[in-house]
Every structure is written in structure tokens, then in C-alpha cells.
Amino acid sequence: MVSRRFSGVKESATLKMGKLAKELRAQGKPVVDFTLGEPDFDTPSHICEAAKRALDEGRTHYTQAAGIPELRGEIAARLGEEYGLDVRADDVLVTPGAKHAIYEAFMATLDAGDAVILVEPAWVSYAAAAQLASGEVVWTKRFADRGEKVTYECLEKVFTPKAKLIVINSPNNPVGYVLSKKELEEVAEFAKDKDLLVLSDEIYSKIIYGREHICFATLEGMAERTILVDGFSKTYAMTGWRIGYAVAPPEILNAMLKVQQHSVTCATSFAQFGALAALRDERSRESLREMVAEFRRRRDLIVEGLQKLGLHCERPEGAFYVFVNVETAGMDGMTFAEKSLRELYVATTPGSAFGPSCSGYVRFSYATSTESIKEGLQRLERMLEGV
Ligand code: PMP
Numbered sequence: 001m002v003s004r005r006f007s008g009v010k011e012s013a014t015l016k017m018g019k020l021a022k023e024l025r026a027q028g029k030p031v032v033d034f035t036l037g038e039p040d041f042d043t044p045s046h047i048c049e050a051a052k053r054a055l056d057e058g059r060t061h062y063t064q065a066a067g068i069p070e071l072r073g074e075i076a077a078r079l080g081e082e083y084g085l086d087v088r089a090d091d092v093l094v095t096p097g098a099k100h101a102i103y104e105a106f107m108a109t110l111d112a113g114d115a116v117i118l119v120e121p122a123w124v125s126y127a128a129a130a131q132l133a134s135g136e137v138v139w140t141k142r143f144a145d146r147g148e149k150v151t152y153e154c155l156e157k158v159f160t161p162k163a164k165l166i167v168i169n170s171p172n173n174p175v176g177y178v179l180s181k182k183e184l185e186e187v188a189e190f191a192k193d194k195d196l197l198v199l200s201d202e203i204y205s206k207i208i209y210g211r212e213h214i215c216f217a218t219l220e221g222m223a224e225r226t227i228l229v230d231g232f233s234k235t236y237a238m239t240g241w242r243i244g245y246a247v248a249p250p251e252i253l254n255a256m257l258k259v260q261q262h263s264v265t266c267a268t269s270f271a272q273f274g275a276l277a278a279l280r281d282e283r284s285r286e287s288l289r290e291m292v293a294e295f296r297r298r299r300d301l302i303v304e305g306l307q308k309l310g311l312h313c314e315r316p317e318g319a320f321y322v323f324v325n326v327e328t329a330g331m332d333g334m335t336f337a338e339k340s341l342r343e344l345y346v347a348t349t350p351g352s353a354f355g356p357s358c359s360g361y362v363r364f365s366y367a368t369s370t371e372s373i374k375e376g377l378q379r380l381e382r383m384l385e386g387v
């Protein structure tokens, strides 16, 4: 009964593990939850107030499908100020979450059998969304042991004439790496040489620790090849509001808009007014600064704690995840995740969800309190002593 497109499309592992953790907690189990990547901070109150005002003022109707002009304009102005990107309101599409922007991008650009190049390990929804849009996925294997993130060479190795698009994600989920100018330039050169589009998922652009975020579309010749995706979920602790956005060359943006018109119409009206306040109100900067400083402290805590347990991970430079190699503990990622959940109520996401050669890994989201991180590490110590 279900379409052939679904064969091989798996349930979202992040959402599945997040649900399981919440269900166990509801049953009274003392769960330490390292599953979902969502800030555990409340949305700043001035943003909530703006949305409440919008409701009181009757902003409860459909908006323009592409989003309210003020928000599109403000996003364009920010991209100009922060990165020097030359965009106007019309170049911006406001979507119900960055996730839907990614889905729309694949729907807009892929024909059946076209391939999307993903850099392993990659966030769980890229492959599924590409498949839902009738695309195929090719995985590059990066050589983390050589300190590499993404190179011309690793892209070249997997290139197929069917390739239409490369996805990059910096700061990265699940590893937390940040791509340098040189690394981004290699992707740009490859995209030019092979005539590919690049979907640059920059949702963690503001959750970054002492590194500079470079917007891929600012690289020479890339504006006309790039679908830039970002959103409000992470930067302003607004995951439930479902507001993201995309900037893309006009023909592609227009096709994405059609997907939006015929699927969801527009992003939620009053949520868009909240997002507008997130950008316009100075107080957002301070909330963001505090949140990032706190994530940084937690990163240090979890990386150090895991190292003491003999577990290796790269030190994240952005986002709020660690991708941990658990093979040293004599387990694969799935066994580790199941065992720690069953025996200790420590919930994580198995690495296999992030790519075909990630089965030796487990992802921890440290968007959770310091106390939870300490408690989780103590419980893991007990489990690993018993191995
Ligand atoms: N990209 C990445 C890498 C993510 O981790 C997420 C998860 N929130 C998204 C996109 C989607 O974010 P949202 O739909 O909440 O804007």
C-alpha cells in the first residue's frame, strides 16, 4: 500500500530515541536524556511576548506563502550585515522549520534517481528527505583519523554523473566540527568542476565556540549554486515554533515556494512575528551569548568526562553534540545505546543512524543540564567498570 519511495526510509532515530526517553520518564524511570538536540532553555520572554501580541492583534490568518515581508526583509538584512551576502527579502523563503526547507530543496531539485552526496556522519533526516523526493544517496567517507572533514578527494571518490547536490553542515551535527575557509573552498571547487548544487545547512551557525562561521554562499561563485538553510530553533531556543528559512537562486527558491504552497501554505502566522522579534530585539543577543557560554561549559564537562572513561570523541567546535567511538568499550553503538538505556536509563542515539560506517559510535546531545551530564557520566562509569 505504501509507495516504493518509502523502501529504505527509516523512522527518524533522533525523534524515536527522544520519544522513548520521554516515555520512560513518564513511567517514573530516572532517565538521563542525551537524545534530542534541542536547547533546554526557554524561548526568551520578549519573543513570546511578540507572538502573544500578534495573537491579540488578530494576526491569525494565512500569511503570504513565502512568509511575512518584514521577517523576510529582516533575515535578508541580517545576512547582509553579518556575512556581506547580497540578498533581498524576495530571495528568502520562510519555512515551517529548517527541516521542511531541506525537504522542499530536495523536492525542488531532484529528479527520480538523481543523487545527493552526503558527508558521513550526517544528520539523520538528509538521506530520508532525499529518498522521499525520489533521490538516491551517495555517502562520502571522511578520514577523521587524518583530521579531515570534507575534501575534494573524498568527494571525487564517490562522484557519480547522477549527482546533483552536495549537502554540507557546519557546525556539524553529530560531530560538532566547523569547516574552515579552506575546507569550504574545496567543496566549492568541486561543485564548480562537477556543476553541482550545494545545500549548506547552517542551522548551528550561532552555536559556535571561538571559531568563525563562514556562510558558504559568500564563497566566490557559490551564491548561484547554494541553497542556504538556517532557522530559529537552535539560535533562539525556538524548536517548537517551527520557523526556518532558505535562500537560494530564484528558480530554485520559486520551486521550493510551490512545494510550500501546495503542502503547508505558510509557516504559522504568529510564530513568524515571534521570529521577527528574535531578530529585531537587542535582548536576543544577550540570551544567545549566555546560552552559548553555557553550552561551551557543558561541552568541556562532557568531553573531559568521556575521556576519563576511556571513550574518544572529537572536541566539538560548535553545535551541542559529541559523537563518541564506543568500540574501545568492546561494543558497537547500538549495543552501547541499548545497554545504557536498559540498565542505567541513560538515553543516547546510536551512531548507525548517521551513516553506513558509523555503527561504532553513539551520539550524546549535551543540550541538557550540568547535573544530568554529571549523573549520566557517573552511571556510564558503573556500566563500563562491569564490562
Ligand atoms: N539541520 C540539522 C543539522 C539539525 O540538527 C536540525 C534539527 N533541529 C535541523 C536541520 C532542523 O531544525 P528545525 O526543523 O527545527 O529548524
Ligand code: GLU
Pocket: 012, 014, 015, 035, 036, 037, 038, 099, 123, 124, 125, 173, 365
Ligand atoms: N535535529 C535535532 C537532533 O538531531 C532534533 C531532532 C531532529 O529533528 O532530528 O536531535
